[in-house]
Amino acid sequence: MRKVAVIGGGHTQFMAESPNTSLELAAEASMDAIARANLTPKDIQAICCGNVLGEFSDGQGMIHSYLANDIGCKNVPAFRYEGACATATMAVRDAAMWVASGVLDIVLVCGVEKATAMGTPLATRTFAMFSDSRFETPAGFTFPAVFAMLAHLYASHYNIPLEKLKEQMAQVSVQSHYYGAKNPNAQFQKEITVEKVLKGPMITTPLQLLDCCPFTDGAAAVVLASEEVAQKVTDKPVYIAGSGQASSGHLASQYKHLPHIRAREISVKQAYAMAGIGPEDVDICELHDCFSIASIIAAESLGFAERGTAGEMWEKGQFKIDGETPINISGGLKSKGHPIGATGVSQVYEVAKQLRGGLAEQGRQVDGAKVGLVDTLGGDGIIVNLVLKRE
Amino acid sequence: MRKVAVIGGGHTQFMAESPNTSLELAAEASMDAIARANLTPKDIQAICCGNVLGEFSDGQGMIHSYLANDIGCKNVPAFRYEGACATATMAVRDAAMWVASGVLDIVLVCGVEKATAMGTPLATRTFAMFSDSRFETPAGFTFPAVFAMLAHLYASHYNIPLEKLKEQMAQVSVQSHYYGAKNPNAQFQKEITVEKVLKGPMITTPLQLLDCCPFTDGAAAVVLASEEVAQKVTDKPVYIAGSGQASSGHLASQYKHLPHIRAREISVKQAYAMAGIGPEDVDICELHDCFSIASIIAAESLGFAERGTAGEMWEKGQFKIDGETPINISGGLKSKGHPIGATGVSQVYEVAKQLRGGLAEQGRQVDGAKVGLVDTLGGDGIIVNLVLKRE
Numbered sequence: 001m002r003k004v005a006v007i008g009g010g011h012t013q014f015m016a017e018s019p020n021t022s023l024e025l026a027a028e029a030s031m032d033a034i035a036r037a038n039l040t041p042k043d044i045q046a047i048c049c050g051n052v053l054g055e056f057s058d059g060q061g062m063i064h065s066y067l068a069n070d071i072g073c074k075n076v077p078a079f080r081y082e083g084a085c086a087t088a089t090m091a092v093r094d095a096a097m098w099v100a101s102g103v104l105d106i107v108l109v110c111g112v113e114k115a116t117a118m119g120t121p122l123a124t125r126t127f128a129m130f131s132d133s134r135f136e137t138p139a140g141f142t143f144p145a146v147f148a149m150l151a152h153l154y155a156s157h158y159n160i161p162l163e164k165l166k167e168q169m170a171q172v173s174v175q176s177h178y179y180g181a182k183n184p185n186a187q188f189q190k191e192i193t194v195e196k197v198l199k200g201p202m203i204t205t206p207l208q209l210l211d212c213c214p215f216t217d218g219a220a221a222v223v224l225a226s227e228e229v230a231q232k233v234t235d236k237p238v239y240i241a242g243s244g245q246a247s248s249g250h251l252a253s254q255y256k257h258l259p260h261i262r263a264r265e266i267s268v269k270q271a272y273a274m275a276g277i278g279p280e281d282v283d284i285c286e287l288h289d290c291f292s293i294a295s296i297i298a299a300e301s302l303g304f305a306e307r308g309t310a311g312e313m314w315e316k317g318q319f320k321i322d323g324e325t326p327i328n329i330s331g332g333l334k335s336k337g338h339p340i341g342a343t344g345v346s347q348v349y350e351v352a353k354q355l356r357g358g359l360a361e362q363g364r365q366v367d368g369a370k371v372g373l374v375d376t377l378g379g380d381g382i383i384v385n386l387v388l389k390r391e
Numbered sequence: 392m393r394k395v396a397v398i399g400g401g402h403t404q405f406m407a408e409s410p411n412t413s414l415e416l417a418a419e420a421s422m423d424a425i426a427r428a429n430l431t432p433k434d435i436q437a438i439c440c441g442n443v444l445g446e447f448s449d450g451q452g453m454i455h456s457y458l459a460n461d462i463g464c465k466n467v468p469a470f471r472y473e474g475a476c477a478t479a480t481m482a483v484r485d486a487a488m489w490v491a492s493g494v495l496d497i498v499l500v501c502g503v504e505k506a507t508a509m510g511t512p513l514a515t516r517t518f519a520m521f522s523d524s525r526f527e528t529p530a531g532f533t534f535p536a537v538f539a540m541l542a543h544l545y546a547s548h549y550n551i552p553l554e555k556l557k558e559q560m561a562q563v564s565v566q567s568h569y570y571g572a573k574n575p576n577a578q579f580q581k582e583i584t585v586e587k588v589l590k591g592p593m594i595t596t597p598l599q600l601l602d603c604c605p606f607t608d609g610a611a612a613v614v615l616a617s618e619e620v621a622q623k624v625t626d627k628p629v630y631i632a633g634s635g636q637a638s639s640g641h642l643a644s645q646y647k648h649l650p651h652i653r654a655r656e657i658s659v660k661q662a663y664a665m666a667g668i669g670p671e672d673v674d675i676c677e678l679h680d681c682f683s684i685a686s687i688i689a690a691e692s693l694g695f696a697e698r699g700t701a702g703e704m705w706e707k708g709q710f711k712i713d714g715e716t717p718i719n720i721s722g723g724l725k726s727k728g729h730p731i732g733a734t735g736v737s738q739v740y741e742v743a744k745q746l747r748g749g750l751a752e753q754g755r756q757v758d759g760a761k762v763g764l765v766d767t768l769g770g771d772g773i774i775v776n777l778v779l780k781r782e
Binding site for chain 2: 021058062081100137
C-alpha cells in the first residue's frame with residue numbers, strides 16, 4: 001500500500017445561521033483546499049463528501065454530485081458518506097484507501113453541514129434519528145440525555161462525587177473555550193470560567209449548557225495525495241500513518257463496556273498498530289467532545305489517562321498546549337463548533353496544520369508536534385480514528 | 392490489485408408497503424447472502440450499506456451501525472453511502488476496492504429502502520431532493536418531469552414521431568413485465584400489453600403510468616471476497632472485472648449531451664476498459680430503467696444501439712432473452728421494482744445469478760452467459776457501472 005499525504009486544507013468560518021447554502025460552504029472549503037495544495041480543480045480525480053442532514057437543511061440530497069460540477073471537477077466519481085458525527089472521518093478514511101491502493105493519486109475530501117438551518121427543536125429531532133429508532137429514540141434518547149446518563153454512570157463506576165465530576169467537566173469546557181478564543185474559524189471565540197459553566201442553565205442533569213457543544217454550520221476540506229504528488233507540491237507533507245474504524249450498535253448492546261464506547265478501543269488499537277505508535281507518542285489530539293463528559297471518556301479509551309482519572313488530569317492541565325498530551329487545541333467541538341458531517345475533516349485539517357507548524361501566529365502551536373490523533377464518534381457507537389505524522 | 396469475487400447474494404421480496412422496517416429488510420437480505428456464501432456473520436470484516444431515505448421512511452439514520460450489530464457482525468467498520476438511485480452500486484464499487492487493495496478479504500454490501508413508507512406524495516417530494524435544489528426542484532423538476540422532457544428531446548433530436556416513440560417505449564415496459572412475471576422477487580408479476588400502456592393514465596406527457604417504475608420497499612445484499620476466499624467457498628465464482636463511476640451535475644450543465652447523460656459514457660468506458668471488453672461482449676445487462684425512455688437512452692450510451700435506434704431494437708426483440716444483448720431479464724426497475732438505495736445491489740445479485748446459471752427454473756436463464764453489465768443512474772447525473780465475469 002502506498003503512503004497517503006494530506007497536501008492541503010480549507011475551512012470556512014464555523015457559525016450559527018450561515019447565510020450560505022451547504023453547497024456554497026462546501027465549495028468554499030474545497031476551493032480553498034485545492035488552492036492551498038497548489039493544484040487546480042482539474043487535478044482532482046474523485047470527491048469524497050461527508051454530509052448528514054442536507055435533505056433537512058437544504059432540501060438537497062447527493063450534494064457531492066453538484067459540488068463536483070460547481071467547482072469544476074467535471075465528471076469525476078463523487079461519493080457521499082453518512083456515519084452521523086463520524087461521517088467526515090469515514091470519508092477521509094475511505095478516500096485514503098483509494099489513494100493507498102494506487103488507483104487514484106489525488107482525492108478531495110469535503111465535509112459540510114448546516115446543522116442550525118432547521119432551528120433548534122427540529123435539529124434536535126432530526127439528530128435523534130442517529131440513535132436507534134426502535135429502542136432509543138422513542139424513549140427520549142436525545143444525545144444530551146445519552147451523555148447525561150453516561151456521566152451518572154461514570155460518576156458511580158469510578159466513585160467520583162457528582163459535584164466533583166461536574167467541576168472536572170466544567171474545566172474541560174473552560175480549556176476548550178480558552179483555545180477556541182484563539183481560533184479565528186471557531187464559532188465561540190470567547191473564554192468562559194468554571195463558575196459560568198456551573199451557574200449556567202441545566203440541560204439534562206448533570207449536563208449544563210456549557211457542557212454541551214453547539215449546533216453549527218460550516219465546511220472543511222482536505223486534499224489527499226500519493227507520496228509522489230505530495231513531494232512535488234509541498235515541502236511539508238503530513239501523512240495518514242494509521243486508521244481504524246468500528247461500529248458498536250446501540251448503547252444497550254454495549255452494557256458491559258459503558259460508560260466507555262466499545263468501538264473506540266477497537267478502532268484506536270487498529271490505528272495505533274497501523275502507525276506503529278502508542279498513546280504516549282501522540283503530540284496533539286483532536287477528540288470528539290460533543291459533551292464535556294464525552295471528552296473525559298474518550299481520553300481514557302484513547303490511552304491518555306487511566307479510567308476514572310481523565311477529569312482530574314484536565315484539572316491539572318495535562319491536556320493543555322504544554323501538557324503531556326495537548327487535546328482540542330482548536331477549541332474542539334465545544335468552542336470551535338460541531339457541523340456534524342464536517343467535523344471529522346475539520347479535525348484532520350487542524351491536526352495537519354499543527355504538524356506543519358502553521359498555528360504559531362494564532363498563539364496555539366504545539367511545539368515540535370510530529371504525531372497527531374483524530375477521534376470521532378458517530379451516534380452511539382461509530383468510531384473512526386486517524387493517525388497523522390510528519391516526517 | 393487483487394481479483395474481487397461475488398460469492399453470495401440475498402434478496403427480499405420487492406413490494407409496496409412492506410410490514411418490515413428497513414433494518415429488518417436489510418438484515419433478511421444480509422443473512423441470506425452470508426448463508427449462501429457458506430459463511431457466518433463472524434467472517435464479515437466490513438459492511439458497506441446503501442440507504443437513501445431511511446430518515447424519512449423509518450426515522451433512522453446510520454442504519455449500517457445497527458445492521459452490523461443486529462446480524463452479529465459485531466464491531467466491524469460499517470459505511471453508509473448515498474448517491475440517489477446509484478447508491479447501492481456506489482457501495483459495491485467501494486467495497487470492491489477494499490478487497491482489491493488487499494486490506495480486507497470479505498465485505499458484505501447491503502442496499503435497502505422503504506420508498507413507499509411515506510406514501511406517494513411525500514415520496515415524490517423527498518425524492519425530488521435528489522435533483523438540484525437551486526435550479527431544478529423549485530421549477531417542478533420531479534423525475535417524471537425530467538424524463539418526460541428527455542423523451543421530447545429524444546423524439547425531436549432523432550426525428551421520431553412522438554406517437555412512434557410512445558409505442559417503442561411501451562414495448563420496453565411490456566418486455567420488462569414479461570420477464571418480471573417470471574421473477575418471484577418482483578413487485579409486479581404480471582404481463583402487460585402495448586395497448587394497456589398506451590391507454591393508461593397520463594403522468595406527464597408523453598409518459599403514461601406504465602412507462603414509469605414504481606416506488607418499492609426491499610433489500611438486496613451480496614458478499615464480496617478475495618479470489619482466495621472465493622475458491623474455498625464456491626465452485627462458481629463470479630468476478631467484478633471492471634467498474635466505472637462519474638458525476639455530471641444538474642441537467643442544464645449537460646445541455647450539449649442531452650438527452651444522453653454525460654456521466655454514463657465516461658463511466659462505462661472506464662468499466663469496459665478495466666474489464667478488457669466492449670459492448671459486443673456483454674451477454675446480460677441490467678440497466679437503469681426508471682422510465683421506459685431511460686432504458687432507450689441508456690442502451691445507446693452503453694453501446695448496444697446506435698443513437699436514435701434503441702426503441703426500434705426493443706420492438707425487434709434484440710434485447711429479449713434470446714436477442715443480441717438481453718436487457719433487464721429480471722423485470723428491471725419497471726417490473727421487479729425500484730427500492731432506491733437497494734437497486735444497484737439487486738442488479739448485481741441478478742447478474743451474478745445469471746452468470747452462475749441459476750435462473751433456469753424460473754424460465755429466464757440467458758444460456759451460457761459469461762459477461763454481465765450493471766448500469767445505475769443516480770439523480771440527474773451519477774452513473775456507476777460494473778462488469779461481472781464468470782471464468
